[in-house]
Amino acid sequence: MRFVLLGGGVFALSLLVVQGQAGVPSDLPLPVLVVLSAATGVATWWVPRSWWPLAAVGAVGYAWLVMWPPLVISSYYAGLTLSRSRGIVAYLGGCLIVxxxxxxxxACQDGLREVMTTNxxxxxxMALAMIGLPVAVGLYVRAKREVLAAARERAERLEREQVLRAEQARAQERARIAREMHDVVAHRVSLIVLHAGALEVRTDDDEAVRVAALIGGIGREALANLRDVLGVLRSPRSPDREGALRPPPTLTDLDRLLDQSRSLGITVTRHDEGEVRPVETTVERTAYRVVQEALTNVHKHAGDAGTDVRIRYGPDVLEVEVRNDAPGAPREELPGAGWGLVGLRERVELLGGTLRTSAEDGGGFLVRARIPA
Structure with a gap:
């Protein structure tokens, strides 16, 4: 559209110049002048593809009728596109010939035409205004564009380098964390599994055998999960690694989690309310983690307190509620980082949900999550 308007403007200005300029041969009828002016307009519209047709029309129009508008536009595009040495010199030489x-x-005519061209x-x-100045403007605009393009390319290159450095730093940090987890956590859990297996083989107490088998199973599951996490840390974008990962647990695995707590002597009751239906996988994973963290806190701080787990299916929300009674007999205090509920709240809020934790009047504790589903 911009060049359509520019072509229309050049056509109108060219027609005005050749009609109002003294010295135009009187034998040229108006239709001829209109056709010549229209040719300059069409050549101007064609400039984005090639400006040479406009230069040719401008040369003929200026040499014949001193029709300068097309020559001005073609001179500007010559400065904008030609090389700064040989091409510019050749164009200016051609303009001198014109x-x-x-x-x-x-010189063959009288009046203003002779004064304009022979003096x-x-x-x-005329040459400086219609040829030299447009060429200079075109050269300036091209130089400015080249400077801006170079600055933009440099900024993009620096941004890419910065991204690569950040990715490298993240990869190094992930590798460091993976090494620490493998050397410390995985080693300790492996020792737990080995000792549980030895206890299971050597003891004659049925209850001790059952507990040792439970500890060994939980330890092996923890090692498998840890192996998956270490794989993600070391190669987070590997397609082969993604295919080998175990799917994270969802609500279908909740009963197994509750059975593990029951085997430790805690009374855990599950209640499903509303119309039980499948929901989004991310929602189910988050709901599972809510119950898992709440039960972990029960093990740490509430001894063998009875616990109710409620899964409430609403029309557009999934509610998870874990409520335990007043703490029972104190157990050995287990070490923890203190970030369990903080990370759990972040996980829930990422899905647009809310997490509420509060102490109950009777001494119990409540964890309630509302997750859009």
Whole structure:
């Protein structure tokens, strides 16, 4: 659209110049002038593809009728696109030839046409205004564009380098964390599994055998999960690694989690309310983690307190509620980082949900999550 408007403007200005300029041959009818002016408009519209047709029309129009508008536009695009040495010199040389032809044609006529083209001062002013100045403007615009393009390329290159450095730093930090987890956590859990297996083989107490088998199973499951986490840390974008990962637990695995707590002597009751239906996998995973963290806190701080787990299916929300009674007999205090509920709240809020934790009047504790489903 921009070049359509520019072509229309050049057509109108060219027609105005050749109609109002003295010295135009009287034998040229108006339709001829309109056709010539229309040719300059069409050539201007074609400039984005090639500006040489406009230069040719401008040369003919200026040499014949001193029609300068197309020559101005073509000179600007010559400075904008031609190389700064040989191409510019060749174009300016061609323009000098056109000006010479125009002077010869003007010398054959009288009036203003002769004064404009044959007088050295007037010819120099016309050449500078219609050719030199547009070429200089085109050169300036091109130089400015090149500077901006170079600055943009440099900024993009620096941004890419910064991203690569950040990715490298993240990869190094992930590798460091993976090494620490493997050397410390995995080693300790492996020792737990080995000792549980030895206890299971050597003892004659049925209850001790059952507990040792439970500890060993939980330890092996923890090692498998830890192995998956270490794989993600070391190669988070590997397709092979993604295919080998175990799917994270969902609500279908909740009963197994509750059975593990029951085997430790805690009375855990599950209640499903509302119309039980499958929900999004991420929602089910988050709900599972809510119950898991709440039961972990019960083990740490509430001894063998009875616990109720409620899964409430609403029309557009899934509610998870874990409520335990007043703490029973104190157990050995287990070490913890203190970030369990903080991370759990972040996990729930990422899905647009809310997490509420509060102490109950009777001494119990409540964990309640509302997750859009």
């Amino acid at each position: 000006c010479g032809i125009s002077a010869v044609v003007g 050295p001062g007037n010819a120099l002013v």
